[in-house]
Amino acid sequence: MGKGGKASENGSAFMPPKYVSMDDVREHNRKGDSWLMIEGKVYDTSRWGSKHPGGAKILGHYAGEDATDAWKAFHNDKDFVKKFMKPLYVGDVKDKEESDIQADFRALRKHVEENELLKTKPLFYVLHLGHIILLEIMAYCLISYMGGSTASFVLGAMILAVGQAQAGWSQHDYGHMSVFPSHKINHIFHHLVIGHLKAASSHWWNFRHFQHHAKPNVLKKDPDVDVAYLFLLGDYVPKSWAEKKKGFMPYQLQSNYWFL
Template sequence: MVSEKKYITIEDLEKHNKPDDLWISIQGKVYNVTQWSKVHPGGDVLLLNMAGQDVTDAFIAFHPANVWGRLDKFFNGYHIKDYNVSDVSKDYRKLASVLVKAGMFEKKGHTFTYFLCFATLLFIGCVYGVLTSDSIIVHMLSAAMLGLSWIQMAYLGHDSGHYQALATRRWNKVAGILIGNCVTGISIAWWKWTHNAHHIACNSLDYDPDLQHLPMLAVSDTLFQSITSKFYERKLTFDPVAKFFISYQHLTYYPVMCVARVNLYLQTLLLLCSKRKIADRGLNIFGTLVFWTWFPLLVSCLPNWTERVMFVLVSFCVCAVQHVQFTLNHFAGDTYVGPPKGTNWFEKQSEGTININCYPWMDWFYGGLQFQLEHHLFPRLPRRQLRSVSPLVKELCKKHNLPYRSLSFIEANVTTLKTLKTAAMQARGLLWEAVNTHG
């Protein structure tokens, strides 16, 4: 005898949005993932941010087909009453189905191997130049090669972190630790923690950590209200120090990007030393120690402290190109306040991202992230497939009157600087007002 279906409303579902009472729905079926959130491979932040909602589109974006069969053990017997799907979501799901049937998620090609060899050659060239030459010019060229190697390694780490580089989850994890922790010094655990949250809450001022850079940078005057970061669980204080720095951020933007790696190293250290539950903490710590062994040793091989400082600065400045690119993809996008909604997944990804135009022969330089919207909609899609998917995404945006912003590298820089300058002028007004008021 088939039991009668039990139904709850969306309003009932929304009540189950706490860490100790966490329900979600996928395609109208309700799942209790309270315990699963504690061991979720993508971290608990993703589930907590979308707790009490229908998360079908986000689930499709992040999970392969073989995961669907594992949902049954979380099913709590309820279905959503009057379950509705928007036209945008219907088309998004159709497109995702087409890509799956075409095998595009499995067609990884040899991209990872090619670029790993390229990055390794750059790294070897750097070491060779430092160890075998007495020329300061060669040493600075070696530093530049190290910066370029870090850029390519970061793209490979990004690919492995999204499980799109290699065939199995285990090998992607190994690649992430070797590339991220050992070679670049940036923990793959830290990257997953922040990056997955960024994908889910793209351009939410209080939920997306990639927009929370006070006191140095602010993309919206909403941040002047000292809002609370739901990610870091602390107030983003807009104090006099922040007012001062933000007032000149359009002038300090590029210099800040040149030393951005220092912040990433610090963030890695803070996370690995924190009490937060971290997957593979031991491996992440070991990999990070590997980096802080070989990198200081390499720098120490230079003949004097002047060259050593210059070497580090040059490598950081070259790598700044990548940090700039990361900000170009989102700083000038539309922002909002509040948690992400499962019912407007496509819309928020479209509104919060900016693509970078480039010729196919320049794809290596951008690591696939020039197709930022395509990547956000299908984060598991291998980067070699993004260009072929781009026309389909563009057509879907046009159909539903959604933005598909694709700018040249120069245009994206100009647009980002305008966004920063607008916020700077607003902050400057508040700064002068405070000075005149309090002397």
């Protein structure tokens, strides 16, 4: 490399990094024209969304924004992921800022990682899965051998409800790739638990749930709070729906049927 030369993020030698401002990044905040910042570097994801393993929507949610914390949370093997990011590199942000809440969150994450609070014990999850399967077998045997009485049916339903609830939380951790070091093994267990024990799609869950963690409780971005046809949340949605006369539920009574 020549004197004073420096390899840029996109791999070209003898090229100093290009600098862009946060205002430049914010301007690229729409579908088909999407930039996002990760660790002070800007990437153009405008045409890459369809190739993203986590789906295009989650990238779109951070268009024109700092996606550093979400990126760190979703990717375990960061060095591997950065190989795919190099062709998308635009430049470094020259005026990046860190809000108070970002600083607090990053300090908390550093504390959690240094104290190995995210370190899992795979044996626990294997035993946990074993007890879920045992509950399923117990409920089946109860109804099969005790007949179709009301008591056996209710007790069997209660056991199945406990097993299904436990399976729901178990598949959650497999889906986050947070149990085993190997992504492949995590995927296998995730397919097994949510696909066979809960009869749901693992791909559907991943695309939906990752959006939830990327933008928790943000209307129109977090699908878990997209419940407008049942409940109206926040300050903006109830007013806008009332003005447009949308919806069909007796929303003035939603405090009474919320528990359902």
